[in-house]
Amino acid sequence: MPLVSNKVVTIERHIIEQQERSNGATGDFSSLLRDLTLAFKIINREVMQAGLVDALGATGTENIQGELVQKLDAFADTVIFRAMDHGGHLCAMASEENENILPIPKQYRCGKYVLLFDPLDGSSNIDVNVSIGTIFSILRRITPEDIPGEMEDFLQPGYKQIAAGYTIYGPSTMLVYTAGRGVYGFTYDPSVGEFILSHDDIRIPERGSIYSVNEGNYHKWDRQMQNYIDWAKSDIPEEDKKAYSLRYIGSMVADVHRTLLYGGVFLYPADIKSYKGKLRLLYEANPMSFVVEQAGGAAHDGKQRVLEIIPEKLHQRTPLIVGSPKNVEEVERFLNAG
Ligand code: AHG
Ligand code: MN
Numbered sequence: 001m002p003l004v005s006n007k008v009v010t011i012e013r014h015i016i017e018q019q020e021r022s023n024g025a026t027g028d029f030s031s032l033l034r035d036l037t038l039a040f041k042i043i044n045r046e047v048m049q050a051g052l053v054d055a056l057g058a059t060g061t062e063n064i065q066g067e068l069v070q071k072l073d074a075f076a077d078t079v080i081f082r083a084m085d086h087g088g089h090l091c092a093m094a095s096e097e098n099e100n101i102l103p104i105p106k107q108y109r110c111g112k113y114v115l116l117f118d119p120l121d122g123s124s125n126i127d128v129n130v131s132i133g134t135i136f137s138i139l140r141r142i143t144p145e146d147i148p149g150e151m152e153d154f155l156q157p158g159y160k161q162i163a164a165g166y167t168i169y170g171p172s173t174m175l176v177y178t179a180g181r182g183v184y185g186f187t188y189d190p191s192v193g194e195f196i197l198s199h200d201d202i203r204i205p206e207r208g209s210i211y212s213v214n215e216g217n218y219h220k221w222d223r224q225m226q227n228y229i230d231w232a233k234s235d236i237p238e239e240d241k242k243a244y245s246l247r248y249i250g251s252m253v254a255d256v257h258r259t260l261l262y263g264g265v266f267l268y269p270a271d272i273k274s275y276k277g278k279l280r281l282l283y284e285a286n287p288m289s290f291v292v293e294q295a296g297g298a299a300h301d302g303k304q305r306v307l308e309i310i311p312e313k314l315h316q317r318t319p320l321i322v323g324s325p326k327n328v329e330e331v332e333r334f335l336n337a338g
């Protein structure tokens with residue numbers, strides 16, 4: 001993947017340039033994405049401070065302003081809502097942290113998009129200083145304009161997404177997004193407060209030698225899935241196949257990000273306890289699948305392309321197999337082997 005060397009491109013400039021290239025773009029969408037990056041910067045600041053909170057004596061139940069200290073995922077949820085509710089671009093939002101869709105407050109204009117998000121992904125890793133992330137998905141509304149958005153605006157298949165992406169709060173913070181014309185990665189420079197283009201036109205390797213799955217669930221999977229994993233970790237001289245490496249962080253954003261750059265496959269299959277898998281279709285699987293497909297990868301649920309699933313419920317789950325096209329094909333071969 002070519003590293004950008006001769007030009008400093010902020011995410012704002014990139015979005016504007018992309019917009020200029022697409023006929024009929026109104027600028028609405030660009031400013032929506034710009035608003036989102038502000039929310040990510042605020043969440044990033046808070047994530048970076050998380051480990052210091054104890055040391056500075058601000059935990060317990062109250063912070064220095066006498067406000068309740070929120071859990072980081074609830075904080076991120078509020079920040080995104082507040083950054084996005086008044087821009088005039090959205091007609092409703094939905095997030096992992098809220099059972100129902102979130103209307104735009106009455107005093108603000110309703111726009112033509114809906115936003116879905118997982119405010120903090122990998123929350124079990126928050127307290128141990130391991131990478132976590134935020135995932136987002138943007139759809140164009142299907143109900144008439146100028147009225148509040150409705151559930152049907154959210155229940156659209158993933159191929160209808162007009163943009164999606166994620167921020168990863170890791171050793172450095174990165175924002176990766178697609179608006180349907182390739183995948184771009186920006187690294188956050190905290191000294192200037194900007195996301196700078198660092199990964200231009202990301203392409204996933206066609207095949208990788210890493211599999212990523214919670215193998216502690218092995219005995220809950222069906223035989224076909226077990227067979228695939230057994231195969232993945234075997235040396236098979238006749239097939240000229242070496243055992244794959246296992247990497248599993250437990251933050252989907254981080255596991256899929258690594259898969260995007262190094263290749264391989266990330267799986268969260270169905271099992272006897274979670275017969276539909278664990279991950280949520282609309283704000284986890286769909287946006288990550290859109291990004292990976294746009295980078296030349298594939299995403300399946302074991303039966304069909306994830307982006308073609310017709311959603312029935314806001315928080316519905318789906319099994320997920322996502323990554324390099326050849327690796328996803330291999331998994332499919334095992335799952336279809338009867
Ligand atoms: P969230 O923190 O938003 O609830 O998502 C956690 C998800 C995902 O990030 C990760 O891939 C998966 O849960 C890990 O699940 P296991 O602990 O079952 O492996
Ligand atoms: Mn999540």
Ligand code: MN
Nearest residue numbers: 096118120121
């Ligand atoms: Mn979450």
